[in-house]
Amino acid sequence: MPIRVPSLLGAKVIDRILVPIHRAGWPFIAIFAVITLFFFTLATPLGWLGVLLTVWCVYFFRDPARVTPQRKGLIISPADGVVQRIQKVPPPPELGIGDAPMTRVSVFMNVFNVHVNRAPVEGELVRTAYHEGKFFNASLDKASIHNERLSLLMRTDDGVEIAFVQIAGLVARRIVRLAQDGVRLKAGERFGLIRFGSRVDVYLPEGVEPLVCEGQVTLAGETVLADLAGTEPARLGEVR
Known part of the structure; x- marks a missing residue:
C-alpha cells in the first residue's frame, strides 16, 4: 500500500528531512560510505561510528531551497x-x-x-x-x-x-x-x-x-x- 502523509505538517517534516544534496558532496559521501564498510569488517562498533559520520556528511552537504526577499536594495x-x-x-x-x-x-x-x-x-x-x-x-x-x-x-x-x-x-x-x-x-x-x-x-x-x-x-x-x-x-x- 502507498504511504499516505497524514497531514500538511507531516509533509513539511518530510521536506525538511529529505532536502537536496549539493553535487559537490557526493564524492565525500561515497568516501565516508566506503570507509564505513571497511570499519564493519574490523569491528561492529566502528562500523556504526562510520554510519553516524556518513549521515553527518550527508547532512553537511544539504542544499535546501530558500525564499529570498526580492525588494530592490x-x-x-x-x-x-x-x-x-x-x-x-x-x-x-x-x-x-x-x-x-x-x-x-x-x-x-x-x-x-x-x-x-x-x-x-x-x-x-x-x-x-x-x-x-x-x-x-x-x-x-x-x-x-x-x-x-x-x-x-x-x-x-x-x-x-x-x-x-x-x-x-x-x-x-x-x-x-x-x-x-x-x-x-x-x-x-x-x-x-x-x-x-x-x-x-x-x-x-x-x-x-x-x-x-x-x-x-x-x-x-x-x-x-x-x-x-x-x-x-x-x-x-x-x-x-
Whole structure:
C-alpha cells in the first residue's frame, strides 16, 4: 500500500528531512560510505561510528531551497550561521576598493550549518581574488587576514559595489567556487560553498547600517543584513 502523509505538517517534516544534496558532496559521501564498510569488517562498533559520520556528511552537504526577499536594495545574508561580529575595518586589499574602514558583518558557520553560500544582492560579479593562507579558527579576527579566502565584489544595476569574503576555517580545507567573474547573479543565487566549518564576511557601503545584531542567527538567501535605501540606525540586540 502507498504511504499516505497524514497531514500538511507531516509533509513539511518530510521536506525538511529529505532536502537536496549539493553535487559537490557526493564524492565525500561515497568516501565516508566506503570507509564505513571497511570499519564493519574490523569491528561492529566502528562500523556504526562510520554510519553516524556518513549521515553527518550527508547532512553537511544539504542544499535546501530558500525564499529570498526580492525588494530592490536589500542585502541578504550569504551564509547560514551566527552573526559573530560587526565592526569597522578596511576591506580586503585584493579587491582594490580602497582602505577606508567599512562596516563588516561576519557570519560564522559551524559544522552543522548549511554551507552553500548565496549572493547577497542582484548584480554582476565583477571581481574575485583567491588568497592562499592558513587554517586558524574562523571565529578569530586574524582569520580574515591569515586564512585561505576568496574575496568577491558585486556591482548592482545602480552601480553600488558590495564586497564579501569566504574564509576557510580550522576544519574547512577547501573553498568551492561556483561562479566566475563577469557572471550575473540574482540575490539568493548560489555562488559557492566552503567545506566543513568557516565564515563569510560582508562589507557594507558607506552610510549603510546593519539590520542584524551580534549573536543573531542568519539563513543564507533569506535573512536581510542591511538595506541600501534604509535610514534606520544600527539595531541593538538583547538576549531573552
